[in-house]
Amino acid sequence: MLIRDYIKELILESINSCHKNGILPIFEIDQIEVERPQNTDNGDFAVSLPLKLTKVLKSNPLEIANTLTTYIDNEKANIVFDKILVAPPGFINFYLSQNWVQKQLEEILKSGKDYGNITKINPKNIQIEFVSVNPTGPLHVGHARGAVLGSSLASIIQASGDIVSKEYYINDAGNQIDLFVQSVYSKYSTLIGHEYPMPENGYMGDYIEDIAQEIHDENNSRKLNEKEIKPIALDKMLSNIRLDLLNLNVEFDNWFSEKSLFTSGEFDDTMNQFKKDQHSFSENNAIWFKATDFGEEKDHVLIRTNLEPTYYATDIAYHRNKFLIRKYDKVIDIWGADHHGHISRLKSALEAIGVDRSKLNILLYQLVSLKQGDDKVRASKRAGTIITTNELVEEVGSDACRYFFISRSPDSHMDFDIDLAQKKSSDNPVFYIQYAHARAFSILKSAADEGIKSNKGNIALLGNEHEINLLKKFTELSEIIQISADRYEPHHLAKYSLELATLFHLFYQNCRVIDEKQSNEISSTRLKLVGGFITVIGKCLDLMGMSKPESM
RNA sequence: GCCCCAGUAGCUCAGUGGAUCAGAGCAUCGGACUUCUAAUCCGUGUGUCGUGGGUUCGAGUCCCACCUGGGGUACCA
Numbered sequence: 001m002l003i004r005d006y007i008k009e010l011i012l013e014s015i016n017s018c019h020k021n022g023i024l025p026i027f028e029i030d031q032i033e034v035e036r037p038q039n040t041d042n043g044d045f046a047v048s049l050p051l052k053l054t055k056v057l058k059s060n061p062l063e064i065a066n067t068l069t070t071y072i073d074n075e076k077a078n079i080v081f082d083k084i085l086v087a088p089p090g091f092i093n094f095y096l097s098q099n100w101v102q103k104q105l106e107e108i109l110k111s112g113k114d115y116g117n118i119t120k121i122n123p124k125n126i127q128i129e130f131v132s133v134n135p136t137g138p139l140h141v142g143h144a145r146g147a148v149l150g151s152s153l154a155s156i157i158q159a160s161g162d163i164v165s166k167e168y169y170i171n172d173a174g175n176q177i178d179l180f181v182q183s184v185y186s187k188y189s190t191l192i193g194h195e196y197p198m199p200e201n202g203y204m205g206d207y208i209e210d211i212a213q214e215i216h217d218e219n220n221s222r223k224l225n226e227k228e229i230k231p232i233a234l235d236k237m238l239s240n241i242r243l244d245l246l247n248l249n250v251e252f253d254n255w256f257s258e259k260s261l262f263t264s265g266e267f268d269d270t271m272n273q274f275k276k277d278q279h280s281f282s283e284n285n286a287i288w289f290k291a292t293d294f295g296e297e298k299d300h301v302l303i304r305t306n307l308e309p310t311y312y313a314t315d316i317a318y319h320r321n322k323f324l325i326r327k328y329d330k331v332i333d334i335w336g337a338d339h340h341g342h343i344s345r346l347k348s349a350l351e352a353i354g355v356d357r358s359k360l361n362i363l364l365y366q367l368v369s370l371k372q373g374d375d376k377v378r379a380s381k382r383a384g385t386i387i388t389t390n391e392l393v394e395e396v397g398s399d400a401c402r403y404f405f406i407s408r409s410p411d412s413h414m415d416f417d418i419d420l421a422q423k424k425s426s427d428n429p430v431f432y433i434q435y436a437h438a439r440a441f442s443i444l445k446s447a448a449d450e451g452i453k454s455n456k457g458n459i460a461l462l463g464n465e466h467e468i469n470l471l472k473k474f475t476e477l478s479e480i481i482q483i484s485a486d487r488y489e490p491h492h493l494a495k496y497s498l499e500l501a502t503l504f505h506l507f508y509q510n511c512r513v514i515d516e517k518q519s520n521e522i523s524s525t526r527l528k529l530v531g532g533f534i535t536v537i538g539k540c541l542d543l544m545g546m547s548k549p550e551s552m
Numbered sequence: 553g554c555c556c557c558a559g560u561a562g563c564u565c566a567g568u569g570g571a572u573c574a575g576a577g578c579a580u581c582g583g584a585c586u587u588c589u590a591a592u593c594c595g596u597g598u599g600u601c602g603u604g605g606g607u608u609c610g611a612g613u614c615c616c617a618c619c620u621g622g623g624g625u626a627c628c629a
Contacts, residue, residue: 304627443588
């Protein structure tokens with residue numbers, strides 16, 4: 001159980017007994033906020049409820065705080081807390097007991113990889129869809145941000161107790177795909193001595209030529225037409241994307257084909273449902289969704305005059321599949337901020353076909369722009385001026401790349417400094433964190449050489465400032481996982497990891513584990529602590545999708 | 553015009569309506585390796601939290617207006 005919830009329980013029970021004893025009048029209470037004071041003199045946790053109750057109870061906050069504190073179940077509180085103090089102007093401060101903190105180390109070592117995980121009684125079935133880039137070109141740095149965010153968030157939400165499935169939606173139908181295929185075919189034609197014009201707005205990058213060349217090399221004996229090229233070109237592009245993602249340590253549980261919506265008939269079913277319920281109408285030879293009935297500013301086209309479905313229409317069918325066919329309790333889509341305008345109208349369309357719009361959650365991440373020197377580079381797939389995910393990973397490595405993207409709030413705009421990335425600099429905190437992990441392992445190795453075993457350790461000996469700080473930090477993990485999961489903000493985990501590593505480096509500097517001048521018991525005990533650190537920091541690195549080097 | 557995001561130290565950014573809440577890292581400068589890894593540690597100063605109002609016992613945090621930058625506002629995706 002999370003400490004915060006434990007405190008909430010204590011306070012609620014105290015309120016109840018106050019009510020029972022007629023000490024306090026009956027009042028409604030919506031939410032008890034448990035805070036973490038910046039200054040630890042004010043405790044490890046604090047409740048400011050009395051300040052909020054002054055108005056309701058028309059009473060002095062200090063008095064309320066005193067009353068509530070008096071009626072807290074002491075026996076229950078003593079398991080976790082040393083003392084619970086009232087502080088002006090009306091806070092109730094909770095101080096963790098050293099004994100409890102020490103005991104958590106045993107919990108950590110027992111739980112191992114599962115430490116920090118939260119168990120839910122009713123876990124939700126959650127789908128998280130991300131990247132989903134058209135297979136018309138390689139992934140660029142912006143996509144990398146979405147990929148990293150999505151894969152970390154999936155791990156974090158899983159750890160927070162729900163069941164998560166990661167999905168990539170392949171836009172393998174539609175006119176952008178046709179443009180891409182025509183672009184490849186144009187280059188291919190030149191290779192076989194034909195002339196086929198590059199389409200207007202065609203894709204210009206070198207990769208188009210590379211794919212054309214590959215197709216040519218692999219089919220030397222015969223000349224393929226555009227139709228034959230299409231599946232090959234798409235497949236090659238998709239494999240490249242898959243590989244790029246793998247290099248970034250991003251994997252999916254499912255790859256969902258847009259085309260399959262048409263072959264399965266689900267797309268038609270969706271359109272028929274709109275028609276049957278009179279949520280669509282025909283105008284100017286196009287089919288429109290009556291979006292204004294659902295609060296939108298304008299109606300939107302589903303089927304164009306040329307009979308082609310819009311991206312919007314297929315996206316509705318796709319999300320219908322998520323909710324009505326596969327019946328996910330909740331869906332999280334991760335989109336670049338440039339798709340923001342799409343959110344409301346997609347939700348409205350879902351409402352029209354009977355899906356609760358709040359079941360769809362969109363996590364927007366702000367765009368990544370590139371900076372080189374003082375110049376900003378606008379990434380454009382068609383113009384071929386992109387920094388690809390792969391180039392980035394080759395320059396800075398997957399771990400640094402992941403940490404870099406995870407450590408910033410999705411809401412923050414990012415200028416990606418190409419020069420900095422190319423420096424392979426150790427400025428990146430990723431090294432700091434991983435070095436702590438490697439250092440801990442090096443202690444384990446030395447201990448093994450010296451024949452020191454951790455099972456002789458006595459956790460009651462862990463009492464100095466550095467040891468206690470480290471232990472207390474360990475116990476924050478669940479809280480961090482929950483906040484990150486609830487708010488879709490993995491960056492809290494990145495920050496936590498850095499703080500945790502800092503405390504370990506401090507411990508390392510100040511407390512020797514292996515030292516002839518001290519007793520074996522102390523060495524064994526500290527070895528236990530090191531083991532706990534490896535577990536906790538290892539969990540963080542796992543959740544962030546980063547490697548855990550045992551030496552550096 | 554309307555909608556979304558951002559504006560916090562020289563730079564990159566954290567910050568859950570609370571109390572020493574003005575924070576971290578980097579950069580600068582100075583110190584610490586016979587050591588379980590110096591990719592570490594210790595010391596060094598920096599702010600009209602974009603501006604102006606408001607709500608509140610209490611605002612970097614909530615509300616309104618404005619300024620600056622980015623994005624969106626398609627029978628593109």
